[in-house]
Amino acid sequence: MKAKIKVTLKNGVLDPQGKAIEGALGSLGFAGVNSVRQGKFFEIDVAEIDKSKAHEAIKQMCEKLIANTVIENYDIELS
Amino acid sequence: MKAKIKVTLKNGVLDPQGKAIEGALGSLGFAGVNSVRQGKFFEIDVAEIDKSKAHEAIKQMCEKLIANTVIENYDIELS
Numbered sequence A, B: 001m002k003a004k005i006k007v008t009l010k011n012g013v014l015d016p017q018g019k020a021i022e023g024a025l026g027s028l029g030f031a032g033v034n035s036v037r038q039g040k041f042f043e044i045d046v047a048e049i050d051k052s053k054a055h056e057a058i059k060q061m062c063e064k065l066i067a068n069t070v071i072e073n074y075d076i077e078l079s
Helices: A016-027 A051-066 B016-027 B051-066
Strands: A002-009 A033-046 A072-078 B002-009 B033-046 B072-078
Touching: A002 A051, A002 B033, A016 A033, A016 B051, A033 A051, A033 B002, A051 A072, A051 B016, B002 B051, B016 B033, B033 B051, B051 B072
Parallel strands: none
Antiparallel strands: A002 A033, A002 A072, A033 B033, B002 B033, B002 B072
């Protein structure tokens, strides 16, 4: 199964990279940009074909390696 | 409007970061991982409330700053 994982910073966590992009968009002439937040995106292809088992495995991967759960949230989408 | 943007490497473009994660997952004991690809994820909040105008503006931002269209694809989702 293929999993798409979005890892985003939790609310309240400073995002200097997002702020830099916001500033750069302003410099490029884009008006009306209220905020930019940057996160990470992963596509993982696992051999497991059972949806719930695959979800559990991906969740473990997120907790142990892919996301820093102190400051980040993750969202798993299986297909 | 809020836009969620996924930026992924095009097929055929080497992804050493994804390969490193794949190796690390193996070392952590996760079996059956076929492939890992890493991308980027952005949440942009724009003042524009017209959906098609917002989409056009976000598309311009992607082309000019957010994605390197030589090696990356981007996918815009408005809400």
